[in-house]
Amino acid sequence: MLTGKKVVVGISGGIAAYKALDVVSRLKKAGAEVRVVMTRAATQFITPLTFREISGNPVICDMWQEPKAWNVEHIALANWADVVLIVPATANIIGKIASGIADEFLSTTVMATKAPVVLAPAMNTNMYLNPIVSDNLSRLSKLGYNIIPPATGMLACGVEGPGRLPEPETIVTELVRILSKCFDLVGKRVLVTAAGTREPLDPVRYIGNRSSGKMGYALASAAANRGANVILVSGPSNLSSPPGVILKKVETAAEMRQVVLEEFGAADLVIKAAAVADYRPSIVSKQKMKKNDEKITLVLEKNPDILAELGAHKDKQILVGFAAETEDLLTHATEKLIRKNLDMIVANDVTLPGAGFDADTNIVRVLYQDGRVEEVAQMSKESLAGLLLDRITILMTNSN
Numbered sequence: 519m520l521t522g523k524k525v526v527v528g529i530s531g532g533i534a535a536y537k538a539l540d541v542v543s544r545l546k547k548a549g550a551e552v553r554v555v556m557t558r559a560a561t562q563f564i565t566p567l568t569f570r571e572i573s574g575n576p577v578i579c580d581m582w583q584e585p586k587a588w589n590v591e592h593i594a595l596a597n598w599a600d601v602v603l604i605v606p607a608t609a610n611i612i613g614k615i616a617s618g619i620a621d622e623f624l625s626t627t628v629m630a631t632k633a634p635v636v637l638a639p640a641m642n643t644n645m646y647l648n649p650i651v652s653d654n655l656s657r658l659s660k661l662g663y664n665i666i667p668p669a670t671g672m673l674a675c676g677v678e679g680p681g682r683l684p685e686p687e688t689i690v691t692e693l694v695r696i697l698s699k700c701f702d703l704v705g706k707r708v709l710v711t712a713a714g715t716r717e718p719l720d721p722v723r724y725i726g727n728r729s730s731g732k733m734g735y736a737l738a739s740a741a742a743n744r745g746a747n748v749i750l751v752s753g754p755s756n757l758s759s760p761p762g763v764i765l766k767k768v769e770t771a772a773e774m775r776q777v778v779l780e781e782f783g784a785a786d787l788v789i790k791a792a793a794v795a796d797y798r799p800s801i802v803s804k805q806k807m808k809k810n811d812e813k814i815t816l817v818l819e820k821n822p823d824i825l826a827e828l829g830a831h832k833d834k835q836i837l838v839g840f841a842a843e844t845e846d847l848l849t850h851a852t853e854k855l856i857r858k859n860l861d862m863i864v865a866n867d868v869t870l871p872g873a874g875f876d877a878d879t880n881i882v883r884v885l886y887q888d889g890r891v892e893e894v895a896q897m898s899k900e901s902l903a904g905l906l907l908d909r910i911t912i913l914m915t916n917s918n
Contacts, residue, residue, distance in 0.1 A: 520545060520548040520549045520550035520693075520694060520697070521548075521549030521550075522549065522551075523549070523550045523551070523600045523601070523697060524550070524551050524553075524598055524599055524600045524601075525545055525550045525551070525552050525553075525599065525600065525601055525602075525603060525693075526552075526553050526554075526555060526595060526596075526598075526599040526601070526602045526603070526627065526631075526633075527541065527542055527545070527552055527553070527554050527555070527573075527603050527604075527605065528554075528555045528556075528557075528602060528603065528604040528605070528611070528624040528627070528628070529554065529555070529556045529557065529560040529564075529569070529604075529605065529606075530557045530559065530560055530604060530606060530607060530608045530610065530611040530624065531557050531558075531559020531560045531562060531563065531608060531610070532560075532563070532606040532608045532640050532641060532683075533563060533674045534605075534606040534640040534674075534682075534683035535560050535563040535564050535606060536563060536564050537605075537606070537683050537685075537686055538564075538569075538605045538606065538686075539564065539568060539569065539572060540686035541603075541605055541686045541689050541690060542554060542569060542572050542573050543572050543686075544686055544687065544690045545690060545693075546572065546573065546574070548690065548694070551575075552573045552574075552575065553573065553575050553576075553578075553595060553598075553599075554566075554569040554570075554573050554575070554577045554578070555577070555578045555579075555595070555623055555624045555627060556569065556577060556578070556579045556624075557579075557611070557622060557623075557624055558579065558580070558622070559608075559610075561579055566579055578595075578623055579623070580623065581622055581623045581626065593630050595627055596627045596628075596630035596631035596632075596633070597630075597631070597632075599627075599631055599633040600633055600697070601633050601634050601635075601636060601693065601696070601697055602627065602628060602631055602633055602634070602635045602636065603636045603638070603689075603693060604624070604628075604635070604636070604637050604638065605638040605640075605683070605689060606638060606639070606640035606641075606683050607637040607638055607639045607640065608639075608640070608641055609639075609641050609645050609646075609648070609651050609654075611624065611625065612637065612639060612651065612654050612655060612658070613650070613651075613654050615628055615629075615635075615637075615654075615658060615663075616653075616654035616655075616657050616658050617654075634662075634664060634696060634697070635663050635664065636663075636664040636665075636666065636692070636693060636696055637655075637658065637663060637664065637665050637666065638666045638668075638683060638684065638689050639651075639655065639665070639666075639667075639668050639681075640668055640681060640682065640683035641668075641681050642673060642675050642677060642681055643673060643677050643678075643679030643680055643681045644677070645681065646668060646679075646680055646681040647679075647680070655898070656878055656879075656898045656900070659898045659900040659901050660898075660900050662743065664696050664904070665898075665901055666684060666688075666689060666692045667680075667684075667895070667897060667901070668680055668681050668682055668683060668684065669682040669683070669684045669685070669688075670682065695908065701744060701745040702744055702745070702911050703741055703744040703745045703746035703787075703907070703911070704744075704745030704746070705745070705747075706745075706746045706747070706786045706787060706914075707746070707747045707749070707784050707785050707786050707787075708738075708741045708746040708747065708748045708749070708785065708786065708787045708788075708789070709748075709749050709751070709778065709781050709782065709785040709787070709788045709789070710734055710737050710738040710741065710748060710749070710750050710751070710788075710789045710791060711734060711750075711751045711752070711774060711778060711789070711790050711791060711792035711794075711824075712729075712731040712733070712734020712735055712737075712738065712750060712751070712752045712753070712755065712791050712792050713729050713730065713731030713734060713752045713753035713754060713755040713757075713792060713793070714726050714727030714728065714729035714731075714753050714754070714792065714793040714794075714795070715727065715753045715768070715769065715770055715771045715773075715774055715792070715793070715794050715795045716753065716754060716769050716770065716795070717770055717771065717795050717797070717798035717799060717821070718770070718799070718802050719799050719802065719803065719807065719816070720802065720803035720804075720805065720806050720807045721803075721804070721805070721806060722806045723806075723807070725795060725797070725798070725799065725818075726754075726795060727793035727794070727795055728793070728875040728876070729753070729792070729793035729875055730755060730756070730757070730875060730876040731752055731753065731755035731757050731792075732757065732876070732877075732878065732899050733791050733840070733880060733899050733902070733903070734750070734752065734789070734791035734792060735750070735752070735755070735757045735760055736899040736900045736902070736903040737789050737791060737903045737906065737907070738750040738760050738763045739760035739761070739763065739900075739903070740900070740903040740904050740907050741787075741907060742760060742761065742762040742763050743762075744907065746787075747764075748760075748762070748763045748764065749763075749764050749766065749781050749785075750763050750764065750765050750766065751766045751768060751774055751777050751778055751781070751792070752765060752766070752767055752768070752792075753767075753768060753769065753774065753792060753793075753794075754767075754769060770795075770798070771794045771795050771798065771821040771822065771824070772798075772821070772822070774792065774794060774824065775822050775824045775827075778824055778828070779827075782828060782831075782835070785835055786834065786835060786836070786914070787835065787836045787838070787910060787914065788828060788832075788835050788836070788837050788838065789838045789906075789910075790824065790825045790828070790837075790838065790839050790840065791840050791864075793842065794821065794824060795821055796820065796821055797818035797819065797820055797821060798818065798819060798821050799816055799817070799818060799819075800817040800818065800819045801817065823858075825837075825839050825854075825858050825860070826857065826858045826859075828858075829858040829859030829860060830859065832859065834917075836861050836862075836910060836913050836914050836917060837858075837859070837860050837861050838860065838861060838862045838863070838864065838906075838910060839854060839855070839858060839860045839862075839863045839864070840863065840864045840865075840866075841854050841863055841864070841865040841866070842866055842868045842875075843865060843866070843867055843868070844867065844868060844869050847865050847866075847867050847883065848865065848883065848885070848891065850865075851863050851865035851883070851885050852885060855885050855887070860887075861886075861887060861913055861917075862884060862885065862886055862887070862909065862910065862913060863884075863885045864882050864883075864884055864885075864906060865882060865883045865884075865885060866880055866881060866882045866883070867881070872896045873896070877899075878898060878899060879896050879897060879898055879899065880896070880897070880898075880899050880902050881894070881895065881896045882894045882902065884906070884909060886913075892909075
């Protein structure tokens with residue numbers, strides 16, 4: 519699976535360092551060439567000699583030790599790597615990388631490499647849930663670092679919860695997936711909608727949905743990073759256009775429908791993450807409405823259901839929808855999946871902490887046409903975007 523791939527494995531100072539030995543062994547068996555870098559703290563848990571014997575290469579533990587293969591060795595190693603895997607990634611090394619600190623060999627190599635960097639966090643549950651660590655991981659995810667979420671279980675400290683290093687087999691499988699998915703959307707045209715729409719009442723006021731667009735923008739960015747040609751149709755948002763994405767700004771549901779229908783025919787994948795207003799005012803005042811009366815009656819008319827319209831006319835496209843609900847999540851999401859002829863729907867209860875509008879994280883359930891329901895734990899919207907694209911590319915492969 520990894521024949522010819524060059525993997526730098528960074529070992530930082532956590533009790534899970536001993537599991538990294540199995541990871542290196544599995545990488546070698548998969549055909550990879552492995553070079554190991556250890557922090558000084560890591561050498562307190564397991565000896566460099568052990569990694570040298572398993573990897574078949576010298577182990578680097580000190581920025582200032584005599585180079586064994588290169589001049590300016592951390593730069594050469596950074597350029598050599600196809601991927602850098604840090605296992606375990608402690609709170610300390612995560613904080614260094616997130617802050618741009620390069621004060622020893624491993625952090626310096628990470629700063630210098632252009633290869634994908636994969637972090638497998640492992641630490642005490644309270645440390646992992648600390649807002650500082652969460653913010654650092656979220657920041658790194660936004661910058662394009664790949665995060666393998668830790669497992670939940672009994673930790674060495676006696677606490678049970680998230681923070682346990684995933685099994686070595688899982689880590690290697692994820693590494694293979696990350697390497698193989700880097701450009702798995704090359705040549706594909708992806709249409710993403712994001713943010714809410716605004717339906718004007720008058721030149722000042724409007725009816726709208728509470729959506730920041732963060733999920734849609736994260737999906738557009740992730741798809742572009744995987745080689746897709748991405749069209750992002752966005753309602754009003756304060757977010758910047760992701761690099762490599764064609765951004766088309768709209769305001770109303772009618773405007774979004776027009777642009778989406780224009781782009782739909784050429785699309786291979788459509789992800790409708792926008793929060794489109796269901797209704798619009800029947801009459802729009804040309805002047806600002808004055809607050810004269812104690813009560814005011816608004817007459818609303820229904821907006822077109824863009825997603826249902828796409829579902830009725832889709833041909834080759836994979837069509838993915840979102841369902842933001844406040845009750846009966848699975849019931850409503852399943853009904854939308856069937857009625858709108860979707861290949862997949864992402865459902866979230868917006869009343870849950872960490873899953874509401876404008877949050878940086880999300881908690882979702884993914885529903886498929888065959889009846890499967892996948893529960894996804896809370897994670898950053900950037901990480902979720904990668905996970906969803908992993909699932910979608912499987913659907914695209916199976917549909918061919």
